[in-house]
Amino acid sequence: MKVLVTGGAGFIGSTVARRLLDHGHEVVVLDNLRRKGVVRNLDRIPEAKFVLGDIRREADLNRCGKVDAIVHCAANPGVPFSLSNPSEDFSINAGGTLKVLEFARKLDCSVIYCSTNKVYPADLINSIPLKEKATRYEWSEIKGFQQTSMVGGRPHSPYGVSKLVGDLYCQEYFSVYGLPTVVNRMSCIYGTHQYGVEEQGWVAHFVFSALKNQTIRIFGDGKQVRDMLWGEDLAELFELELEKINKFKGSVWNVGGGYENSMSLLECIDFLEKALNKKISVNFLPWRVADHKVYISDIGDLKKYWKPKTNPKEGINRLIKWAKEVLK
């Protein structure tokens, strides 16, 4: 298969591209390198054809040539940028996705879309009954969030809205034009080759900050919980969706590590302190807009086809090893 990976220099894009190349597929990467540090990820996918360009420009998409499928990862992936630059965020995430879908319609190819749990409004997610424990919040009645239709309500953050527009367009292109699209609403994806910063990619950001002895700022009390999915496990799912597109087309999934791979921010700091054998300096600040106190994906249905292999402790240890190499 010849696959275009938009945002293919990024963390998820380059991880997916690497897997596809390893399994004999041809890969084209389109990226404008707006994310600091990602240019280094091109070294891990030297066999891919790299097109420096913007998903919003038809001419740049055309330069990628004819492909059989698109894995659409390019985006502004963070909430804080969307709060200060809502127009640019919308232009990239919503407008850019529409351009990618039009390109796919012209080629009649499938599209795997990177959506997010932020399409679910905070008032909905935070209304799920909670218990407060010493190091984390826990949902008291459910283990994971399963609904995929409950996207109304507020607040989402501009990022949540722009990604939701892209998400709905992907579904619409399947319904109206029969374009084979798959929507993956992902929670926390982490791994090596993730140049995490405070605004996005918190696990890698915590690891880099701890190694550099920098204070970590936590928004809220640190008991917020996320289910964590190792990037390479996600790449395995995307490859499956591409290969079995007739089974997966038109579907919407909540994708994450599930309950057994969940961690709170405080638990992550505690794990890092033990792994690095040092005290980490932490500063607590007010909660961020539209933050979820707990978000854990229900991956029960998906487990019929795929399941996460890497647990957070194993993953964070690998991340530490990689980050030490980067900082050398």
Ligand SMILES: NC(=O)c1ccc[n+]([C@@H]2O[C@H](COP(=O)([O-])OP(=O)(O)OC[C@H]3O[C@@H](n4cnc5c(N)ncnc54)[C@H](O)[C@@H]3O)[C@@H](O)[C@H]2O)c1
């Ligand atoms: N990492 C996560 O935890 C997570 C969770 C949920 C959803 N997502 C989604 O997954 C996707 C990938 O995220 P990531 O963590 O790999 O982020 P990333 O920033 O590492 O990758 C995004 C890539 O897109 C590129 N890009 C941005 N705007 C572009 C444009 N207009 N044209 C071409 N390239 C452009 C960037 O340079 C970057 O290389 C995003 O759509 C994000 O919203 C990520």
